[in-house]
Amino acid sequence: MAIESHDGAMDDVPQETPPARPDAIPPGTSGETLLDVLRLAAPRRRTVDDHMFRAGGTSFRLQLFTAPERRAVAVGIQEEDEAPSLTNMAESCAAAVWQQHCPEQELPPVWIERQLPGAFDDEPDFRLVTFDETEPYQVHQPRWHTISAEQIVCLIGGPVAEDRGEGYVPPEPAPEPELRFEAIGLWRMARPRPFREECLSGGRPWWRRWANLVFPQRGGRSCCWHHKGDWHRVNQTALAALSRAQAEGVKAREMVSYVHEYAVAVGVSEWEQEVLRTLYSLGDSIQLSGDGYLSNGFINGQHRVQAMLDTGVRRTVVLRHTWPDSPAR
Incomplete structure (x- = not known):
């Protein structure tokens, strides 16, 4: 399975803004639900597995699952002590993935995040993040929903890695407070x-x-x-x-x-x-x-x-x- 790796740099990304999208989520609407997203289930291929994707001043493992004429699904995984957290930077991280990896798509990728370790060290704590408003390469008003690993597998049609990956490069150790x-x-x-x-x-x-x-x-x-x-x-x-x-x-x-x-x-x-x-x-x-x-x-x-x-x-x-x-x- 071919995996395309990207370094997350923004400088080489075309900045052309696509035309207005009639199916975009307009301001003031209620946004997507978990059920709406699960209806997008289809076989997809992992085309990006970047263990050190950088966006919004933070880093995380990015897995991107795509298929022709299907909306992309992005899964971000981050260690607990990486900061800022994926939760705090949900909008900028999702927007960066959209712009860098699927700019031709009319809607942002389905955004799923996981913070390691699990909240209570019992099972993977994936969370689906939906956005009430979107515009070209921008998302606003995030909402979080519980989504299981099994539901993710159904959504993308195959397995998803649940850890940070061997390519994770921890930051240089600093004096510990x-x-x-x-x-x-x-x-x-x-x-x-x-x-x-x-x-x-x-x-x-x-x-x-x-x-x-x-x-x-x-x-x-x-x-x-x-x-x-x-x-x-x-x-x-x-x-x-x-x-x-x-x-x-x-x-x-x-x-x-x-x-x-x-x-x-x-x-x-x-x-x-x-x-x-x-x-x-x-x-x-x-x-x-x-x-x-x-x-x-x-x-x-x-x-x-x-x-x-x-x-x-x-x-x-x-x-x-x-x-x-x-x-x-």
Whole structure:
């Protein structure tokens, strides 16, 4: 089986914009569902297997499956400690693959991502990402759906590699900081500036932020994933698990599994379990830039912090990188 390898360079890619596509997903529509994508099942051939594809400032293994007159299917696989993560860079990574490898297609490739290791080290955690809006070589408003390895095999008509591959070149080792999770009051954080869902706009006045603290909002809303459930219960569980883990000496890299077991034991919902995983995953956790206070901003987590502010949450969990020579705070 011939495999075409590409180095991911953007400079040699033709920049000609194709004509408007009548079957593109226009702004304001609801986008595709998992069922829509599974209806595209057909035998495809793996024409690209690039173990170090680079886009959006990150790298990942790219497998591209194509067939004549069929929409391409792209599978991106990334180690947990590669950053930025595929999840955070979904739009730019999918758009780069579209432009570089299938620019003649009217729609972007079906986009599937996997972050290694699995969320709870039990089974592959592939996720289908659909986009509510597309235009030539641009995609917007991503939505994530669970998709199994078996469903991917049916979609492409053959096997898909589930690992990072032997061609993965780890970055040069850098001095290792100490990783630790700690509780922090949201009032100490910089103002988040989310860039996806409109309902998460960070442009609310200061008095609304304080009103949410006085009159906290519980329950969920249907506007987006971030507003779907009860952030108060999520953070109560997260903080309780952190306190217990610290007393037991649990390391930061073990926290995602530890908190999952704790969450199942106390009986939280599936959405709350998913949110707790993001809070304690080294790749998805809330991380603050600089010392993390007031004016320094975010490395990761603006959408979740804004959703917490919208419901009046007071404290949450962040991941700290502490260097050996860092002064004590």
